[in-house]
Amino acid sequence: MSAPPVLALRGVSKRFGAVQALTDVTLEIRAGEVVALVGDNGAGKSTLVKTVSGVHPVDDGAIEWQGAPVRIGKPHDAQALGVATVYQDLALCDNLDVVANLYLGSELRTAGVLDEIAMEKRAKELLDTLSIRIPSVRIPVAALSGGQRQVVAIARALIGDPKVVILDEPTAALGVEQTAQVLDLVERLRERDLAVVLISHNMADVLAVADRVAVLRLGRNNGVFDVADTTHEEIVAAITGASDNAVTRRTARTGRRTGRPAKEARA
Amino acid sequence: MSEQQTTGTAPPAPAPAPAATDPRLLVREKGFAGYLEEFARRIRGGELGSVPVIVGLLVIAVVFQFKNRHFLSADSLTNIGVYTSGMGIMAVGIVFVLLLGEIDLSVGSVAGVGAAVWAVLSVTHGVDDWLAVLIAVAAGGVIGLLHGFFFARIGVPAFVVTLAGFLGWSGLQIWLMGKEGSINTPSGSVVEDLTGYYFEDKAWAYGLALVAVLAYAGSLLLDTRRRRAAALPFRPLGEIALRTGAVAVIAFAVAYVLNEPSGARGLPLALVLFLAVLVLADFVVRRTGYGRRIFAVGGNAEAARRAGINVDRVRITVFGISGMLAAFGGLFIASLSGGATKNLGSGNTLMNVIAAAVIGGTSLFGGRGKIWSALLGMLVIQSIQQGLNLLGMASEIQYMITGAVLLAAVVIDSVSRRTQKTAGRT
Ligand SMILES: Nc1ncnc2c1ncn2[C@@H]1O[C@H](COP(=O)(O)OP(=O)(O)OP(=O)(O)O)[C@@H](O)[C@H]1O
Ligand SMILES: [Mg+2]
Numbered sequence: 001m002s003a004p005p006v007l008a009l010r011g012v013s014k015r016f017g018a019v020q021a022l023t024d025v026t027l028e029i030r031a032g033e034v035v036a037l038v039g040d041n042g043a044g045k046s047t048l049v050k051t052v053s054g055v056h057p058v059d060d061g062a063i064e065w066q067g068a069p070v071r072i073g074k075p076h077d078a079q080a081l082g083v084a085t086v087y088q089d090l091a092l093c094d095n096l097d098v099v100a101n102l103y104l105g106s107e108l109r110t111a112g113v114l115d116e117i118a119m120e121k122r123a124k125e126l127l128d129t130l131s132i133r134i135p136s137v138r139i140p141v142a143a144l145s146g147g148q149r150q151v152v153a154i155a156r157a158l159i160g161d162p163k164v165v166i167l168d169e170p171t172a173a174l175g176v177e178q179t180a181q182v183l184d185l186v187e188r189l190r191e192r193d194l195a196v197v198l199i200s201h202n203m204a205d206v207l208a209v210a211d212r213v214a215v216l217r218l219g220r221n222n223g224v225f226d227v228a229d230t231t232h233e234e235i236v237a238a239i240t241g242a243s244d245n246a247v248t249r250r251t252a253r254t255g256r257r258t259g260r261p262a263k264e265a266r267a
Numbered sequence: 268m269s270e271q272q273t274t275g276t277a278p279p280a281p282a283p284a285p286a287a288t289d290p291r292l293l294v295r296e297k298g299f300a301g302y303l304e305e306f307a308r309r310i311r312g313g314e315l316g317s318v319p320v321i322v323g324l325l326v327i328a329v330v331f332q333f334k335n336r337h338f339l340s341a342d343s344l345t346n347i348g349v350y351t352s353g354m355g356i357m358a359v360g361i362v363f364v365l366l367l368g369e370i371d372l373s374v375g376s377v378a379g380v381g382a383a384v385w386a387v388l389s390v391t392h393g394v395d396d397w398l399a400v401l402i403a404v405a406a407g408g409v410i411g412l413l414h415g416f417f418f419a420r421i422g423v424p425a426f427v428v429t430l431a432g433f434l435g436w437s438g439l440q441i442w443l444m445g446k447e448g449s450i451n452t453p454s455g456s457v458v459e460d461l462t463g464y465y466f467e468d469k470a471w472a473y474g475l476a477l478v479a480v481l482a483y484a485g486s487l488l489l490d491t492r493r494r495r496a497a498a499l500p501f502r503p504l505g506e507i508a509l510r511t512g513a514v515a516v517i518a519f520a521v522a523y524v525l526n527e528p529s530g531a532r533g534l535p536l537a538l539v540l541f542l543a544v545l546v547l548a549d550f551v552v553r554r555t556g557y558g559r560r561i562f563a564v565g566g567n568a569e570a571a572r573r574a575g576i577n578v579d580r581v582r583i584t585v586f587g588i589s590g591m592l593a594a595f596g597g598l599f600i601a602s603l604s605g606g607a608t609k610n611l612g613s614g615n616t617l618m619n620v621i622a623a624a625v626i627g628g629t630s631l632f633g634g635r636g637k638i639w640s641a642l643l644g645m646l647v648i649q650s651i652q653q654g655l656n657l658l659g660m661a662s663e664i665q666y667m668i669t670g671a672v673l674l675a676a677v678v679i680d681s682v683s684r685r686t687q688k689t690a691g692r693t
């Protein structure tokens with residue numbers, strides 16, 4: 001019997017006024033696995049991420065953590081479980097410096113007082129592993145370039161000890177080298193047996209690191225593909241809805257065999 | 268979108284990461300010249316900090332001293348210090364609220380209610396003086412928490428909530444003060460001492476100056492040692508010496524003026540209390556997680572919420588702090604004016620308090636500012652008032668001048684914000 005998924009969404013729906021952003025969405029995320037979440041603009045990817053990280057609680061459906069149902073009503077709940085999220089809009093405080101942003105909400109303290117030195121030291125080490133050039137970790141985030149801000153947001157997710165890392169278009173603003181770094185990082189997270197959800201519009205990136213690709217279309221599931229035996233065209237077809245359900249049916253039949261080592265087939 | 272992409276192009280293998288330095292980065296040069304250069308760069312980038320206020324204070328001192336040689340006398344300076352304390356404490360509360368990017372228009376009325384609560388309890392009902400003071404300050408805190416609740420939980424804009432409070436609480440104040448409308452401070456009461464007590468022994472003022480300088484130097488040195496041990500950039504010893512020297516000159520100059528010239532009365536208790544509030548508030552804001560959360564909510568409330576911060580709690584408690592300090596300041600005002608009245612804290616108290624915080628350099632736009640701006644700004648305002656009083660200027664002129672100074676401060680704030688935007692800073 002395989003272990004239950006770390007995080008599972010079952011029949012999740014979310015509505016914003018007149019917009020039904022998510023309808024009956026199901027998704028399973030397992031430890032040591034990278035799931036790519038793809039879909040057209042407005043498909044509901046970011047909304048899905050926000051329901052899991054407590055920004056917008058779900059209207060309907062259930063979220064399970066390691067097999068047990070949980071309620072994620074506010075961001076703190078998600079963090080307490082071990083979900084770390086890099087949001088598409090980064091969610092940084094422009095007036096705070098890099099160190100303060102990295103540790104926001106989980107500051108290191110000694111005897112109740114902020115331990116700026118420990119935070120600065122670890123922030124530097126962390127940013128060095130991402131080999132990003134930042135003028136100083138003590139300047140306000142507003143003074144950084146778009147890509148630098150994005151790397152700060154990614155580094156933020158690695159502080160603490162998450163079990164699930166969700167990256168909403170983490171490479172959108174990054175150069176070639178930094179993109180490669182982030183993809184490396186995703187692979188390192190998988191090796192550390194974390195579960196990773198990667199949202200990206202770049203199919204090359206997705207195929208390079210993901211184990212499975214879940215497609216959202218107009219707020220609904222539109223198939224889950226094993227990367228090992230899917231083609232780029234099939235995924236694109238699912239995203240655009242061009243060849244519609246044939247693709248989904250085909251993968252449902254053949255998608256159980258997986259070429260990736262040591263990965264459980266979907267339940 | 269991705270349709271046009273060719274299949275399977277893997278990103279290039281990452282090159283081994285080069286050392287994370289960039290030749291374009293501005294690294295402060297060693298030594299004093301580098302220090303000056305960085306200072307100039309900050310000014311150009313719009314980070315004016317305390318520079319305009321300090322320049323302003325110097326100009327005020329020179330102009331008034333030139334017009335009236337009593338301006339820099341011990342008596343006059345002591346007055347400035349004592350008058351700065353009460354409203355300065357209220358301004359500290361306003362700095363907290365401004366850091367959140369909000370405003371509290373009720374502080375004048377809350378000061379009035381605080382004074383009225385103390386007077387009614389202590390004088391009319393014979394409650395223990397200390398207890399009455401504590402209850403008055405706590406009442407201010409509860410009032411502030413109430414404002415915070417309506418703002419954070421119900422979602423009413425803060426300026427509307429506190430505007431309603433401004434009216435409502437001054438109504439309560441008038442009701443509390445009853446028919447006569449004023450209650451005099453009995454002699455020997457705690458409130459009389461707030462601004463009436465002086466540590467006459469010269470050792471107090473000099474001792475406090477010494478302690479302040481040693482504590483300041485000690486904290487800088489300790490910080491440098493720890494940063495050095497952690498292999499992080501640290502302040503050079505020269506800079507520490509320079510800063511300590513500046514603080515020492517100011518501290519001992521103040522102590523000298525309070526102690527030595529003819530007419531000097533010693534160290535006023537009011538100033539000691541104000542300094543204590545400043546140091547404590549500065550510590551909370553800069554060194555604790557709570558202070559960090561205040562800045563975060565003021566900078567980007569949604570980001571703060573997503574970081575797991577309880578935004579509502581931060582907002583409510585900050586208004587509570589503002590109310591508490593307003594009531595405490597109200598007791599100082601009562602002490603100075605000889606008792607609680609039904610219009611204590613009305614008039615231009617509110618404007619002066621908000622003006623002080625802004626003149627001192629705390630931004631009206633949230634997330635930027637220092638606790639010490641309450642001291643600097645209130646010094647500016649009280650110096651101008653003291654100077655104009657000495658010149659026998661009518662109060663309408665004082666209003667106009669204070670208004671102009673406030674406008675200048677807000678203009679500086681807005682312009683520096685714009686410069687900082689273009690210089691890529693907040
Ligand atoms: N806070 C909100 N209020 C109202 N509608 C929203 C909100 N957030 C998202 N939506 C709507 O929900 C739908 C899904 O949006 P979402 O941001 O999840 O798309 P996405 O898949 O992340 O798109 P993209 O690839 O452009 O980032 C959109 O139609 C959007 O207009
Ligand atoms: Mg999105």
